[in-house]
Amino acid sequence: MKLIEGGVCAAKGFKASGVHCGIRKNKTKRDIALIVSEKKANAAAVYTTNLVKGAPLLVTKSHISDGYAQAIICNSGNANTCNANGIEVAEQMSALLASELGISEKDVVVASTGVIGQPLNLEPIANGIPSLVKELKADGTDNAAEGIMTTDTVKKIVAVEFEIGGKTCRIGGIAKGSGMIHPNMATMLVFITSDVAISTPMLQKALSFDIQNTFNMVSVDGDTSTNDMVTILANGLAGNKEITEENEDYKIFMEALNTVMVQLCRLIAGDGEGATKLLECKVDGAKDIKTAKTVAKSVICSSLLKAAMFGADANWGRVLCAIGYSGADVDVNKIDVSFKSIKGEIAVCKNGAGVEFSEEIAKEILLEKEIDILISLNSGEASSVAWGCDLTYDYVKINGDYRT
Amino acid sequence: MKLIEGGVCAAKGFKASGVHCGIRKNKTKRDIALIVSEKKANAAAVYTTNLVKGAPLLVTKSHISDGYAQAIICNSGNANTCNANGIEVAEQMSALLASELGISEKDVVVASTGVIGQPLNLEPIANGIPSLVKELKADGTDNAAEGIMTTDTVKKIVAVEFEIGGKTCRIGGIAKGSGMIHPNMATMLVFITSDVAISTPMLQKALSFDIQNTFNMVSVDGDTSTNDMVTILANGLAGNKEITEENEDYKIFMEALNTVMVQLCRLIAGDGEGATKLLECKVDGAKDIKTAKTVAKSVICSSLLKAAMFGADANWGRVLCAIGYSGADVDVNKIDVSFKSIKGEIAVCKNGAGVEFSEEIAKEILLEKEIDILISLNSGEASSVAWGCDLTYDYVKINGDYRT
Numbered sequence: 001m002k003l004i005e006g007g008v009c010a011a012k013g014f015k016a017s018g019v020h021c022g023i024r025k026n027k028t029k030r031d032i033a034l035i036v037s038e039k040k041a042n043a044a045a046v047y048t049t050n051l052v053k054g055a056p057l058l059v060t061k062s063h064i065s066d067g068y069a070q071a072i073i074c075n076s077g078n079a080n081t082c083n084a085n086g087i088e089v090a091e092q093m094s095a096l097l098a099s100e101l102g103i104s105e106k107d108v109v110v111a112s113t114g115v116i117g118q119p120l121n122l123e124p125i126a127n128g129i130p131s132l133v134k135e136l137k138a139d140g141t142d143n144a145a146e147g148i149m150t151t152d153t154v155k156k157i158v159a160v161e162f163e164i165g166g167k168t169c170r171i172g173g174i175a176k177g178s179g180m181i182h183p184n185m186a187t188m189l190v191f192i193t194s195d196v197a198i199s200t201p202m203l204q205k206a207l208s209f210d211i212q213n214t215f216n217m218v219s220v221d222g223d224t225s226t227n228d229m230v231t232i233l234a235n236g237l238a239g240n241k242e243i244t245e246e247n248e249d250y251k252i253f254m255e256a257l258n259t260v261m262v263q264l265c266r267l268i269a270g271d272g273e274g275a276t277k278l279l280e281c282k283v284d285g286a287k288d289i290k291t292a293k294t295v296a297k298s299v300i301c302s303s304l305l306k307a308a309m310f311g312a313d314a315n316w317g318r319v320l321c322a323i324g325y326s327g328a329d330v331d332v333n334k335i336d337v338s339f340k341s342i343k344g345e346i347a348v349c350k351n352g353a354g355v356e357f358s359e360e361i362a363k364e365i366l367l368e369k370e371i372d373i374l375i376s377l378n379s380g381e382a383s384s385v386a387w388g389c390d391l392t393y394d395y396v397k398i399n400g401d402y403r404t
Numbered sequence: 405m406k407l408i409e410g411g412v413c414a415a416k417g418f419k420a421s422g423v424h425c426g427i428r429k430n431k432t433k434r435d436i437a438l439i440v441s442e443k444k445a446n447a448a449a450v451y452t453t454n455l456v457k458g459a460p461l462l463v464t465k466s467h468i469s470d471g472y473a474q475a476i477i478c479n480s481g482n483a484n485t486c487n488a489n490g491i492e493v494a495e496q497m498s499a500l501l502a503s504e505l506g507i508s509e510k511d512v513v514v515a516s517t518g519v520i521g522q523p524l525n526l527e528p529i530a531n532g533i534p535s536l537v538k539e540l541k542a543d544g545t546d547n548a549a550e551g552i553m554t555t556d557t558v559k560k561i562v563a564v565e566f567e568i569g570g571k572t573c574r575i576g577g578i579a580k581g582s583g584m585i586h587p588n589m590a591t592m593l594v595f596i597t598s599d600v601a602i603s604t605p606m607l608q609k610a611l612s613f614d615i616q617n618t619f620n621m622v623s624v625d626g627d628t629s630t631n632d633m634v635t636i637l638a639n640g641l642a643g644n645k646e647i648t649e650e651n652e653d654y655k656i657f658m659e660a661l662n663t664v665m666v667q668l669c670r671l672i673a674g675d676g677e678g679a680t681k682l683l684e685c686k687v688d689g690a691k692d693i694k695t696a697k698t699v700a701k702s703v704i705c706s707s708l709l710k711a712a713m714f715g716a717d718a719n720w721g722r723v724l725c726a727i728g729y730s731g732a733d734v735d736v737n738k739i740d741v742s743f744k745s746i747k748g749e750i751a752v753c754k755n756g757a758g759v760e761f762s763e764e765i766a767k768e769i770l771l772e773k774e775i776d777i778l779i780s781l782n783s784g785e786a787s788s789v790a791w792g793c794d795l796t797y798d799y800v801k802i803n804g805d806y807r808t
Contacts, residue, residue, distance in 0.1 A: 049729065050725065050728040050729045051727070051728040051729070051730075051732075051734065051736055052724050052725060052727065052728030052729075052736050052756075053728075079721070081721070082721055082724050082753070082756060082757050082758060083757060083758065084757045115719075115721060116719075116721025116722070116724065116725060117720060117721040117724065117753065117757070117758035118758065119758075226721075226724070226725050226728055303707070303799075303803070304803050307799070307800050307802075307803030307804045308803060308804065310800060310804045311803070311804030313804065315519075315520075316521060317483070317485065317486055317519060317520025317521040317630075318520070320456050320486050320520065320521065320630070321454065321456060321520060321630050323455070323456065324454040324455040324456030324457075324630055325453070325454045325455070325456075326455075328455075330455065332455055332456050349486070349521065352456075352486060353486055353487060353488045353521070354486060354487065354521035354522065354523075391800055391803075392800055393797045393800050393801070395707075395711070395800070396711050396714060396795055396796055396797050396799070396800060397797070398711075399707070399708050399711030399712060399715070399795075400711050400712065400714045400715030400717065
C-alpha cells in the first residue's frame, strides 16, 4: 500500500469540483463542493449521535437507504440545522443537482456545515449548481476540499493505492473539521471514495467498525456537532472480485480504509480550531479495550492538559487527574506516563507518583508540533489511541465571535 | 434569614487565621489557613469522585469517621497528591497542628490545594503552625479565605443568620475554586461552619443532599479535581434543641445551608479561571429532575457556548447543540431558549427553531457580567440550575503555564 495524490478523485471514475456560489460573503472562498462517480456506487454512512440532527443528514439517510449513491453535494457557511424549512431546502438542493446531472435525487448525498439556526437560502446554491457541474474534473479534489472548509486552515486530503486480487485499487478522502468535534459521534464531515468492488453491507460494516478506532477517538473541544457525517462511495471500477464476506480481500480493504481514516483524523485534530499542536494519546497495558479508550479519550479532552500542552508545560498531574475522573477502572498506583516528540521521550510519572526529570528537556520535547502522551496502565494487554490538539488563545478568539 | 458578615467566624465559637508560611515564593500571599471551633463539633464531608484522590482527603476521611472535628488546616500552592509520601505528610501536618492546639489529631480536617505530583515540604508548614495558631481571631475569615486561594482572584466568603426555636443561629463558609472544577464531584474546597446543634448523621444528610443541587452543578472547565472536598462543622453553641430528624428545624437549617452554598457556587463560577462572566443556566419544563440537570450541565460545559458568551455572541445554535448531545431524552421541537441579564431578556429560539431577533439588543444583554441562559423544554414540571463561566484568553494563559 502506498500514499498517492488525488484525494477523492484518486479512485477510478470519480470527479470533483468546488466553486463560490455566494453563501459566504468572501468571494475568494469556495463555499460549495461536488463529488460525482461516473457510475452509481455502493454507499454507506455514519451520522452524528447528537439528538439535534442537521436536516441534510436526515435527507441523506433517506436517500442512501437503498444502498446506492452517485453524487455528493456539500455547502459550507450554513449548517441548515434548526431551521423550520431545513428538510425542504436539503431536498431541493438534491433535486436541483440530480436534475443538472441527469440522475435520480435518491442517489444524492447532501451535507451542510457552518452556523446553526439561520435559514439556508437556496438561491445561491441553485445559481451555483450549473458551474459546479461544469467544473467537475479528475483533479478537482483540491477545490472540493476547499469548498467544505469552515474554520479549517488546511485542506484535508488523503489517498492510498493497494492491490486486491491483482487489481490496483484506491481509496481517497477529504474531510472538514476544526471545531465542534468530539468522540461518541458519527463524526465531522468526511467524504471517502473508492473504486473497490464491495457490497453495500460489507462497506457499511467496514466503515462502522473503523469509525470506532478513528473518528470516534478524535476530540477538539468536547462538542459533538449536529451535522457530522462520514460517507463512503465505492463504484467497483477497480475490477476486483466483489467483496461480499470477511475474507482476505476484506482485510486488505480494511487496512487501506484505516490508513485513510487515521490520516484524516490526524489532519483534523492537528487543525483543531486555534491549535498549534497535534496531540496523540496512546494508552497501553489496559485490562480491556473499553478501559484503554475511556482513558485515552478523557486525557485528550482535558481542557487543563490541553492548555498545558499549549504552554509546553510537562504538567503530568493533569494526565493523572483526567485518568482519575474518566470513570475507567484503573489501578492508579500502576500508572506510568511519558511525553514524547521527535526531540525524544521523557518519563514523568512511575507507579502513579512523580519521578524527577529535567524540566529543560521536557520543555524542549513539548515545544514540538506533534506530541505523544504515552500512558501505561500495566494491568493488561489492551491499547488505544486518541487524537486531539492544544487549547489556545485562538480557539477562544475563533469561537468568541464565530458568527460575525 | 439574612446575609451577615464574618464568614467562617460568624457562627459562635469559631476563630480563623491565615499566614504566609513559605510554600509559595510570593511572601505577600498567605498560603496556609486555619479554622478552629472552641469546642469539638459534629462534622460531615463530601469528597471528590476522582479515582486519583489527594492524600489529605484520605487522612481527613479517616479522622472524621467518628463524626467529630475541631480544626481545619489547609495549605495552598501544593495539592500533596500523587506523591509517594503524601499520606505521611498529611498526617504529620495534622499531628503538628493538634499538638500546638492541644487537641487530638483525629479532630483535624486537613486539606491541600495547588499543583499535583510535587512532594509537599513539611518544613514551612511546621514553622508556620505556631503563628497560624497565634493569629486565630474572631474576624480572621478574610485571612483564612486568602490562605486557601490558588488562581482565585477574589476571596469567597458568605454567612447567614436565622432562627431555630427562638435561638439565633449562623452558617458561614469560605471556598476556594477557580480551575479544575466540574460537576459530578464532591467539589472544590469549601469549609462551612455553624453553631447549630445538629447530629452528625443529619449534618451529613443535609450536606450530601444539598451538594447535588449546588456544587455538583458548577463547572468551570470540565476537569474534576483530585482534591475537592466540602466539609461542615457544627458546634451546637447556638443552643437550639439538637436536630436529629427531618423536622421543621431541619428544613430551616437546610434552607440556610442552601443559601450559603448557592452563594459560594456563584462566587466560584464567576471567578472561574480567566472568567469575565458568571453564567447561570436555568432549565424548566423537563419531564424529570435528571433530564433538567443533564441539560443544564451539558449547556454550561460547552466550550463553544462558553467562548460565544465571552464574545457576547447570541449563538443559540450552540445551546441546542449541547442539549442534543447531552444524552437527555428531550423533544427538540419543543425547546425554547432566551438570554437574559439586567439589561433585559431576549427570545432566540422557539420550538427548536430560530426566531428573528435584534442582534444589537442581544449584544447589549450579553455584554453584562451575569448572564442567564433560559431553556424551556415544555415537556413537564422539573427544573434545575447550573453555574459556570465564559471561556477566555486568560483561561488559556493561566493554564498554559500554571506551574511556573
